[in-house]
Amino acid sequence: MNNKEFISSLASAAGHSPRDTQVLANHLLAELTSLFEDENQLNVQGFGTFEVKKRLERVIVNPGTGQRMLVPPKLTLNFKASPVLKDRMQKGGEV
Amino acid sequence: MEHRFTLADLTEGFARRAHLPQREAESFAKLFFAQIEQGLLRENMVKIKGLGVFKLVEVESRESIDINSGARIEIDGHTKVSFTPDAVLRDAVNKPFSDFETVVLNEATDLAQMEAEVLSEETLRGIEETPTDLAEESESQQTSSQTEKSAAVIATETQASAQTNQQPIEKQVEASDLTPQPPHSQAEEPSVSATVVNAGEGEAAGRNEESQAVAENVGTPVEEVPEAADGPVSASAPQMAVVGETPLVQKAAVVEEAELVQNAYQVKTQPHHHGWGHLLFGLLAAVVFLGIGFAAGFFLRPANMSGGLTDAEMLWLKERRAQEAQAALQAEKAEQAAKAAKAAKDVKAPAKTETEKTVADVKKDTTRHAAAGAVSVAAEKQQPSEVLAYPQLDGGEYLIVGIKGTEVMTPGKTLLNISLKYYKSKDFVPYICAMNGIKNPDVVPLNKELKIPELKHQ
Numbered sequence: 044m045n046n047k048e049f050i051s052s053l054a055s056a057a058g059h060s061p062r063d064t065q066v067l068a069n070h071l072l073a074e075l076t077s078l079f080e081d082e083n084q085l086n087v088q089g090f091g092t093f094e095v096k097k098r099l100e101r102v103i104v105n106p107g108t109g110q111r112m113l114v115p116p117k118l119t120l121n122f123k124a125s126p127v128l129k130d131r132m133q134k135g136g137e138v
Numbered sequence: 139m140e141h142r143f144t145l146a147d148l149t150e151g152f153a154r155r156a157h158l159p160q161r162e163a164e165s166f167a168k169l170f171f172a173q174i175e176q177g178l179l180r181e182n183m184v185k186i187k188g189l190g191v192f193k194l195v196e197v198e199s200r201e202s203i204d205i206n207s208g209a210r211i212e213i214d215g216h217t218k219v220s221f222t223p224d225a226v227l228r229d230a231v232n233k234p235f236s237d238f239e240t241v242v243l244n245e246a247t248d249l250a251q252m253e254a255e256v257l258s259e260e261t262l263r264g265i266e267e268t269p270t271d272l273a274e275e276s277e278s279q280q281t282s283s284q285t286e287k288s289a290a291v292i293a294t295e296t297q298a299s300a301q302t303n304q305q306p307i308e309k310q311v312e313a314s315d316l317t318p319q320p321p322h323s324q325a326e327e328p329s330v331s332a333t334v335v336n337a338g339e340g341e342a343a344g345r346n347e348e349s350q351a352v353a354e355n356v357g358t359p360v361e362e363v364p365e366a367a368d369g370p371v372s373a374s375a376p377q378m379a380v381v382g383e384t385p386l387v388q389k390a391a392v393v394e395e396a397e398l399v400q401n402a403y404q405v406k407t408q409p410h411h412h413g414w415g416h417l418l419f420g421l422l423a424a425v426v427f428l429g430i431g432f433a434a435g436f437f438l439r440p441a442n443m444s445g446g447l448t449d450a451e452m453l454w455l456k457e458r459r460a461q462e463a464q465a466a467l468q469a470e471k472a473e474q475a476a477k478a479a480k481a482a483k484d485v486k487a488p489a490k491t492e493t494e495k496t497v498a499d500v501k502k503d504t505t506r507h508a509a510a511g512a513v514s515v516a517a518e519k520q521q522p523s524e525v526l527a528y529p530q531l532d533g534g535e536y537l538i539v540g541i542k543g544t545e546v547m548t549p550g551k552t553l554l555n556i557s558l559k560y561y562k563s564k565d566f567v568p569y570i571c572a573m574n575g576i577k578n579p580d581v582v583p584l585n586k587e588l589k590i591p592e593l594k595h596q
Binding site: 044049069074076086102110113115119133135 | 140141142143144145147148151152155156158165166167169170171172173174175176177178179180181183184185186187188189190192194216217218219220221223226227228230231232233234235238239240241242243
């Protein structure tokens with residue numbers, strides 16, 4: 044499902060036009076981005092947890108050339124599905 | 139920073155942004171995540187622009203070991219929800235570390251070294267730069283100044299050497315000019331010779347040659363300068379001969395040199411007379427035999443040196459000492475008289491040839507050495523009498539036969555140290571005590587001058 048299909052399905056579910064839904068979705072995503080930029084953690088009940096984690100710098104080796112490279116530290120956004128979501132996924136949507 | 143937000147917090151902000159009522163915002167947010175879930179269930183993947191991709195990943199069942207029991211267990215296969223953030227969101231999150239880039243490491247690069255480099259670069263750069271620069275500058279200045287200094291030193295040295303080389307030559311030339319004039323030469327020649335001798339023998343030879351050349355050009359007597367210089371120092375016969383051979387030597391100079399030589403002989407050597415020498419030798423030989431006789435007498439009698447002597451023996455010893463002293467005095471007087479007579483003779487007859495004098499000198503020396511040896515032998519033989527002159531240690535293994543030296547007791551000195559210093563052993567403290575009348579070795583007055591006894595094994 045790509046973004047367009049997602050917005051159309053969301054619009055049909057929310058009762059808005061796809062354009063309005065897209066605008067609202069953009070606002071929501073802007074809010075999410077601002078949250079994650081501040082390294083906050085967002086817990087959505089019944090869905091999962093978004094968390095910004097810091098990955099330390101590390102040395103990687105290119106197996107083909109044997110070249111070593113130092114990967115700098117970085118902040119990554121991780122998502123951990125909640126047990127409810129996992130359970131639903133296991134059962135194929137049957138709740 | 140790092141707060142735990144819930145959906146309610148999210149919808150609050152979202153409502154402000156979208157100018158929506160809180161309830162509508164909350165319902166829309168809930169629908170949003172619910173639609174993601176639905177999409178996942180339908181198509182196993184949801185791609186949302188600006189957020190990322192949610193995917194369902196099938197994980198196959200695998201065997202594992204229960205960490206508690208150690209039993210093999212099988213983890214059932216399941217689906218896992220994976221999330222990959224969108225590039226925009228990823229960069230936004232990683233904004234604080236966005237300046238970092240992956241660095242290709244060389245093979246020799248060490249991580250610890252890199253950390254140190256980072257430290258030195260970031261923290262110490264500003265501090266270290268200026269001092270090192272200053273130090274380098276000062277060093278360069280120092281080296282430059284040193285080189286300058288050394289150059290200056292070399293220059294001064296060369297100048298000085300040149301001066302020293304020049305000065306003696308000039309003086310010698312002056313002296314050679316002056317030598318024909320007797321009244322001046324008497325006073326000035328010795329000083330010239332002194333300068334030549336002081337300047338160094340190696341250089342003096344060269345300078346003499348130079349001065350000779352100069353003097354030849356001038357036309358003044360050549361050999362005058364070095365001979366006059368050597369005259370008071372060595373006064374050897376061959377040089378006299380040379381003086382005699384030079385055609386240009388003037389009479390005054392010859393007379394003067396003869397006087398110098400005479401003076402030197404009067405000071406240095408005692409001209410001899412064969413008859414006197416024999417007489418003296420005989421006298422000394424007699425003394426020696428006397429001493430040997432007494433020594434034999436001492437050594438042959440029962441050895442109770444440390445013990446008390448009888449009154450008769452003491453008297454006899456005193457008499458003997460007086461006799462010896464008288465004999466020594468007589469010998470000295472005779473020697474002095476002989477010297478005086480010889481000196482007088484010398485003054486009367488200075489025409490003796492040099493070779494005769496030297497031979498006589500050698501003979502005289504040998505006789506004197508012999509005499510001295512005889513005296514020393516006599517002194518050795520007289521030791522037993524000296525034993526009585528010094529206090530002895532009762533029951534000691536050694537006899538005190540003389541004074542080796544003196545030692546002033548200063549703070550820090552101990553009898554033990556002194557004993558070690560003079561005898562290389564600490565066992566000789568009692569002898570030092572006995573010599574100096576010290577009753578308590580632990581209490582020695584400060585600044586007391588201690589006589590260190592000369593010891594002889596019994």
